[in-house]
Amino acid sequence: SQQGEEDPQALSIQEGENATMNCSYKTSINNLQWYRQNSGRGLVHLILIRSNEREKHSGRLRVTLDTSKKSSSLLITASRAADTASYFCATVPRGGQNFVFGPGTRLSVLP
């Protein structure tokens, strides 16, 4: 079974709006990462947040982590058409070394 589950499965917004995606996971983790996948391409790492961190920023990205609720959120501010992609959360379970990916959120940013 998958460790992470993203929500929503699909999201459609207008350019300039903010996009929020959520990820829930099942077991204790070392860290949680978010990746982006453009259609037909490999995944690209966006941001990593460690289990002892609560919030992290990178450019227009803001990630939060709530280990008590076993959940994370990815906020993309002032979205652009180029942000159209699938977004995946990946966790590394505590004591483990392998990444476990959720099914992803498909984001469409309309011009």
Next chain:
Amino acid sequence: NAGVTQTPKFQVLKTGQSMTLQCAQDMNHEYMSWYRQDPGMGLRLIHYSVGAGITDQGEVPNGYNVSRSTTEDFPLRLLSAAPSQTSVYFCASSRLEGTYEQYFGPGTRLTVT
């Protein structure tokens, strides 16, 4: 740096045929892995390696073999292709220490008829 490279980009096989998907990285990463991606699902781990000569099974290893004779290369072998192995395959690598950020190859789209 070329990063992670995969060949071929596309492949069509008949049921029962065997083939090897190639993966190479030039970042001196210890950890390498193979995933398959199917519609509506995330990436599922097939096999992984934490260094030359060391491999282990992931979530969906049946029907696949791997080897790691060098740090750079991590080929995935399909022993006897089945239609259920139709998928997009991604190779990835990362350092074992530090950020654990994974670098992905561009993928191989495999169709088994």
